[in-house]
Amino acid sequence: xxxxxxxxxxxxxxxxxxxxxxxxxxxxxxxxxxxxxxxxxxxxxxxxxxxxxxxxxxxxxxxxxxxxxxxxxxxxxxxxxxxxxxxxxxxxxxxxxxxxxxxxxxxxxxxxxxxxxxxxxxxxxxxxxxxxxxxxxxxxxxxxxxxxxxxxxxx
Numbered sequence: 001x002x003x004x005x006x007x008x009x010x011x012x013x014x015x016x017x018x019x020x021x022x023x024x025x026x027x028x029x030x031x032x033x034x035x036x037x038x039x040x041x042x043x044x045x046x047x048x049x050x051x052x053x054x055x056x057x058x059x060x061x062x063x064x065x066x067x068x069x070x071x072x073x074x075x076x077x078x079x080x081x082x083x084x085x086x087x088x089x090x091x092x093x094x095x096x097x098x099x100x101x102x103x104x105x106x107x108x109x110x111x112x113x114x115x116x117x118x119x120x121x122x123x124x125x126x127x128x129x130x131x132x133x134x135x136x137x138x139x140x141x142x143x144x145x146x147x148x149x150x151x152x153x154x155x
């Protein structure tokens with residue numbers, strides 16, 4: 001087993017925590033959307049859940065390859081809103097947090113000469129950036145539509 005900088009292990013744990021937080025948030029929001037009768041958006045959020053679970057699995061696998069037991073320190077509380085527009089805004093904030101953390105982790109790994117982990121974080125950063133762009137596009141389309149599309153059942 002290779003020696004890994006403790007800070008790299010910290011980044012792995014923090015990103016795992018955020019990915020699992022995203023899983024929990026998207027799963028909850030998918031259920032909420034289904035309750036509101038918005039099956040299409042619920043299905044899309046379920047797909048987001050799967051994508052975030054895949055990222056979490058990759059993080060777990062990387063931790064195991066490095067010889068450490070996976071440990072997510074703390075999940076963020078789920079954020080909910082009164083409509084799809086609000087849910088998307090909240091999810092963009094969470095995605096931005098992931099994007100920034102992956103970028104920071106990749107930069108740190110480059111700084112210490114850990115190219116393998118830098119590439120690992122860079123790949124996840126790229127995927128999260130794409131995901132963030134898709135959410136921003138969805139929000140822009142929704143925002144450009146009639147006001148009735150932004151209004152949903154409230155809880």
